[in-house]
Structures are given as structure tokens and as C-alpha cells.
Amino acid sequence: MKVDKNFFLGKKILIYGLGKTGISTFKFLNKVADVYLFDDNQKIKKKIINLNQLLKTKFDRIIISPGIDISKCKLSKFLKKNFSNIYTDLDIFSAFYKNKSVTITGTNGKSTTAKILYDVLVDQKRDARLIGNIGNPVLSEKKIEKKTFFVIEASSYQLDYSKIFNSKYAVILNISADHIERHKNLKSYVNAKFKLLDNQNRKSFAFVKKNDELINKKIKKNKYKQKIYNVDTLNIQKVSNQLKNKYFASEGNKENLSFVLKIASKLNLNKAKLLSTLNKFKGLKYRQQIIFDNKNLRIINDSKSTSFASSENILKNFNDIYWILGGIPKKGDKFKLSKNKCKNFKVFTFGNYNDQFIKILRNKIKVKKYKNLKSVLKEIFLKIKNEKGKKNTIFFSPAGASFDSFKNFEDRGNYFNQLIKKNFIHEK
Numbered sequence: 001m002k003v004d005k006n007f008f009l010g011k012k013i014l015i016y017g018l019g020k021t022g023i024s025t026f027k028f029l030n031k032v033a034d035v036y037l038f039d040d041n042q043k044i045k046k047k048i049i050n051l052n053q054l055l056k057t058k059f060d061r062i063i064i065s066p067g068i069d070i071s072k073c074k075l076s077k078f079l080k081k082n083f084s085n086i087y088t089d090l091d092i093f094s095a096f097y098k099n100k101s102v103t104i105t106g107t108n109g110k111s112t113t114a115k116i117l118y119d120v121l122v123d124q125k126r127d128a129r130l131i132g133n134i135g136n137p138v139l140s141e142k143k144i145e146k147k148t149f150f151v152i153e154a155s156s157y158q159l160d161y162s163k164i165f166n167s168k169y170a171v172i173l174n175i176s177a178d179h180i181e182r183h184k185n186l187k188s189y190v191n192a193k194f195k196l197l198d199n200q201n202r203k204s205f206a207f208v209k210k211n212d213e214l215i216n217k218k219i220k221k222n223k224y225k226q227k228i229y230n231v232d233t234l235n236i237q238k239v240s241n242q243l244k245n246k247y248f249a250s251e252g253n254k255e256n257l258s259f260v261l262k263i264a265s266k267l268n269l270n271k272a273k274l275l276s277t278l279n280k281f282k283g284l285k286y287r288q289q290i291i292f293d294n295k296n297l298r299i300i301n302d303s304k305s306t307s308f309a310s311s312e313n314i315l316k317n318f319n320d321i322y323w324i325l326g327g328i329p330k331k332g333d334k335f336k337l338s339k340n341k342c343k344n345f346k347v348f349t350f351g352n353y354n355d356q357f358i359k360i361l362r363n364k365i366k367v368k369k370y371k372n373l374k375s376v377l378k379e380i381f382l383k384i385k386n387e388k389g390k391k392n393t394i395f396f397s398p399a400g401a402s403f404d405s406f407k408n409f410e411d412r413g414n415y416f417n418q419l420i421k422k423n424f425i426h427e428k
Contacts, residue, residue: 003164005096008033008061014054016075017065018044024137025063025089040074054078062086066133066157090158090165093138101150102263103132105159105193106173106209108310110134112287113173113256114153116278117263121149123277124269133158156192162199169266170196170206170226171259175214176309186332190214200226207231207262209255229266233258245279250288252313286413288314292425295391297384299420302397303413308335308360311397319344321393322380325357326350326373327400327412339364346383348376352404374419381424 018039036049070079104114111134121128131138132152202225208215210230233255286303305311347367349357354369370376406412
């Protein structure tokens with residue numbers, strides 16, 4: 001469905017969910033439409049429409065935030081009844097702006113790939129903007145010109161309820177089982193990701209992982225109009241050998257790099273400047289971030305990891321490691337590395353879901369459980385003291401959601417860093 005800004009101008013619109021996305025949507029539409037607000041949290045200090053009044057009102061459009069699950073929220077029945085009127089901030093963005101954009105989704109690597117591509121574009125003097133799931137809502141950007149190019153990170157939550165959002169360049173990095181508790185089944189999760197390709201036209205381009213079983217299966221079942229590039233993530237040795245940046249040594253980051261290189265080629269970017277940017281890239285906070293490194297010890301903070309697949313991307317590069325996991329394991333999540341690959345892993349879990357992690361790993365790795373993260377680190381540093389003559393690696397990659405004990409993965413990552421800094425590094 002092709003629409004313009006008139007699809008939203010002057011309409012009676014309900015914005016449901018008043019986090020960062022909802023507030024930015026309100027600010028964007030408030031002067032051009034008849035806007036009403038609602039949130040399940042009635043303590044929010046905004047002018048929220050009364051629930052009884054809301055249920056009696058006929059809205060032209062309903063904009064819901066990514067965190068809203070229509071099967072579990074307060075307006076569940078109302079939303080299901082009015083499902084055809086539900087849209088997202090991504091849809092509004094598409095209606096108002098016709099700028100070129102690259103939209104990146106996938107189970108793992110979205111934020112990192114988006115940030116690398118953004119840095120590359122900025123270093124080549126492009127007016128690039130980094131928006132979406134990475135933290136800056138799509139409707140919060142200012143001073144947008146015709147030449148402005150958007151790099152958008154899109155989660156399955158954002159794509160799931162979108163209807164008209166489209167991007168000239170669409171990227172699906174990889175797909176493995178994730179967020180099943182929200183999407184109900186793997187098929188629905190895959191379909192949410194493929195909204196990116198479904199809404200493209202013949203003049204668009206899509207980049208997908210060549211050797212991804214779920215992606216290939218979906219593409220074979222559908223006749224897509226756009227040009228689709230199959231990105232070979234296993235064959236970038238020639239370029240990676242030109243890089244001095246250790247960040248791209250892991251399998252996951254080589255995968256991210258493969259997509260950046262392919263997209264950069266399509267955008268006709270300068271290769272020398274591209275390599276310069278890649279060599280400077282330091283990574284994002286709490287995503288395979290090396291926070292300490294000397295001749296005896298390396299500590300990696302990968303708090304962003306909320307699934308086994310994301311942790312596996314770096315575990316594949318090690319034969320000997322102290323791996324710390326914890327949080328809330330994802331429904332249906334599986335650990336795919338072989339038992340032989342894990343024979344020298346020392347694995348520790350903490351928190352209220354210890355037994356679930358142990359159950360998932362029981363046939364491959366012996367796991368020790370602890371009440372909290374500080375106890376885990378105390379045990380690991382005691383063991384390291386007795387292991388002289390080799391370099392040890394502590395890998396904090398929880399493979400579970402953070403909401404059992406923390407506000408988000410950033411809060412969890414910061415807590416880990418503070419524990420290391422205050423209690424352990426001075427011992428080395």
C-alpha cells in the first residue's frame with residue numbers, strides 16, 4: 001500500500017504506549033492530527049484519555065509502541081477488534097519521508113552492523129542518520145533534507161505491526177529462534193522479519209545471509225519483486241586480512257562486516273576510506289566489548305546477549321574460556337555448539353533461572369550455579385589465581401533477558417563493569 005503524509009494528517013489518532021517511541025510520535029503528530037494518548041501505566045504524567053471514553057471512540061489510526069503485545073495488554077480486545085487500523089512509528093516515517101534508507105534486521109548483529117554502516121557513511125561525508133531500535137526513535141530526527149540517508153535498525157517487534165513501512169535497501173542478517181514468547185511460534189517471528197522484503201518494490205534491493213536455512217526457506221516459498229543479494233558471510237578472508245582491528249576477529253563480527261562490505265559496494269563508497277573507518281571501529285557498549293586486556297587476562301562484556309545464538313558467535317573462537325550466563329532464558333532457545341567444542345569451557349550461571357540454563361546445557365557442559373553475579377566473579381578470580389602461565393578470558397554473555405534483576409541490558413552491563421572495577425581488577 002503506497003501512502004503519503006495525508007494518510008495521517010488531520011486524523012483522529014490514538015497513541016498507545018508512552019515510552020520513547022510513543023512520546024516522539026506524539027510530538028511529531030500533535031500539531032497535525034487529533035491525537036489521544038493511553039498507557040497501561042496510569043501513573044504516567046501525561047494527559048491520558050479515560051479508558052471508558054477510549055473504548056467508545058472511533059479512531060482513524062492507532063499507533064502502538066514496539067513493547068506492546070496486543071495479546072497481553074490492557075487494550076487487548078479493543079486492539080484485536082481494530083487491528084486493521086493499527087500502525088507504527090515506522091509507518092508514519094514512511095508516509096512523511098521518501099528519503100533513501102537502509103533498514104537492518106536479524107536475530108543477532110543489528111545494532112553493530114547499523115553503527116558500522118553509519119560510521120562509514122559519515123566518514124565519507126554523507127548526511128547519514130542512525131535511528132530506530134538502536135536508541136533514537138525514527139520520528140525524533142530534525143533538519144531532514146532530500147539528500148539525508150537513514151540507517152535504521154528494526155526489531156521484529158517494530159516490524160510486526162507495521163503495514164506500509166518500506167526501505168529502498170533491506171537487510172536480514174540472520175534468523176534463529178528468538179522472542180517466541182511474543183510471536184508465539186517461529187513462523188510468526190520469521191514473517192515479522194520478512195515484512196522488510198514484503199513491502200519493497202521492483203526498484204528496491206535486499207541483502208540476506210546466503211547460508212541461513214530459515215531465510216532460504218522463506219525466499220524459496222515467495223516470489224519477491226526486488227533484486228536480492230545473497231551475502232556470503234563465510235568468504236571475506238581477503239578483506240579481513242587487510243584489517244588490523246581485532247574487533248572483527250570473531251565469527252559474528254565477520255558476518256556483520258560481510259554485509260557492510262556488500263552494501264558499501266552497492267552504494268559506491270570509497271574502499272580506502274571504508275577500510276580506514278573499519279580499522280577505527282571500537283564496537284558498541286556491552287556488545288562483545290573488551291573492557292580489560294593485558295598479557296594475563298581478557299574480560300569481554302557482552303551483556304547485550306539475550307540468546308544462546310548471540311553468545312555462540314564468539315564462543316566459536318575460543319577453546320578455553322570462563323563463560324558467565326544468567327537472566328531469563330528465551331522460550332524455545334537451544335545451544336547448538338557441539339559437546340566436543342565445549343569440553344574446555346568453564347561455565348557459571350547466576351540468578352533465579354539457574355536450573356533452566358543447566359537443563360538446556362546439561363548434555364554438553366557442566367554448569368556451576370550461584371546466587372548472584374558477584375559470587376560468580378569471586379569464584380572465577382580465585383580459579384584464575386591458581387592458573388599461572390596462560391592468558392585467561394572471562395566472557396560475560398548472559399544468553400538471557402535482563403528483566404529478572406535489571407532495567408535493561410545496559411543496566412546489566414554497567415553493573416558488571418562496576419563489579420569488575422571495584423572488586424576484582426585491583427587484584428591482578
